[in-house]
Amino acid sequence: MSASVRASGVGVRFLFDRDRRVVTPRLARLRRRGTEAWGLREVTFTIAAGEAVALLGRSGAGKTTLLRVIAGVLPADEGVMEVEGRVASLLSVGAGLMAPLTGRENATLLGVLSGHTRRDARRRLGTVRERSGLGDAFERPVSSYSQGMRARLGFAAADEPDTELLLLDEVHEALDHE
Numbered sequence: 001m002s003a004s005v006r007a008s009g010v011g012v013r014f015l016f017d018r019d020r021r022v023v024t025p026r027l028a029r030l031r032r033r034g035t036e037a038w039g040l041r042e043v044t045f046t047i048a049a050g051e052a053v054a055l056l057g058r059s060g061a062g063k064t065t066l067l068r069v070i071a072g073v074l075p076a077d078e079g080v081m082e083v084e085g086r087v088a089s090l091l092s093v094g095a096g097l098m099a100p101l102t103g104r105e106n107a108t109l110l111g112v113l114s115g116h117t118r119r120d121a122r123r124r125l126g127t128v129r130e131r132s133g134l135g136d137a138f139e140r141p142v143s144s145y146s147q148g149m150r151a152r153l154g155f156a157a158a159d160e161p162d163t164e165l166l167l168l169d170e171v172h173e174a175l176d177h178e
Contacts, residue, residue, distance in 0.1 A: 002049030003085025003164035005070055010043040010079035012065050039065040043079070067169050085164030088114060099143035103134055103153050106142055110157040132156035 014037050040062045047053050055063040068074035069081050071089040097106050107128040111121025129138045132152045142150060158166065 003083075003087075004049050005045075005047040005084075005165070006080075006082045007043050007045050007066075007069075008080045010066075010069060010076045010081050011041045012039040012062075012069060012074060013037070013077045014039055040069070040076075049085075064169050067167050070165075071167050083165065087165045087167065088158040088163040089167040089169075097142050097150055097154065100141055102141055103132065103138040103145075104129070106153060107132075107138075107157045110154075114158075128153075128156045130156075 016035050016037065043062075043066065055066065057063055065074065067089065069076050070083055071087055072083070073089070098109065101109065104125060107125055108118070108121045111124055111128075112118055116124070132138065132149075132155070134149060134153060137145065137149060138153075142153070145153070
């Protein structure tokens with residue numbers, strides 16, 4: 001299978017209470033004081049198999065929101081998002097890593113969260129350790145890692161042979177600190 005993405009009229013709405021905290025649509029209706037902001041509105045595009053695409057824009061333009069919709073982490077409130085192929089995502093480097101857990105434990109957790117069985121996630125550990133280049137640090141808590149080490153662990157855990165679509169977001173933050 002080859003990966004492709006098609007968005008047609010995609011929109012994502014965020015609802016806030018009066019203190020500007022994000023709330024659910026049901027809670028906003030109950031409070032009737034909520035306000036809304038559209039993170040995405042009428043987004044339409046197609047990415048064919050084999051294409052590499054970069055999203056560029058100012059802060060708050062909706063780049064991360066769009067990647068989250070493509071990854072299936074955030075549902076669209078309007079329109080249709082179709083994604084074909086196996087997706088791996090690294091959205092906001094370090095997100096999803098648990099500081100008190102070791103690199104090994106985090107790699108297992110990330111594997112399970114990306115849809116692998118616990119057994120398959122454990123079987124991939126040698127590959128993740130090797131790709132990350134962390135050496136013995138793989139057995140230490142992530143709280144002792146630099147941002148670059150966290151990024152390498154995240155990349156290694158997300159980079160799978162059967163991944164057809166890899167989504168990356170805010171990777172520069174980790175690389176800027178090394």
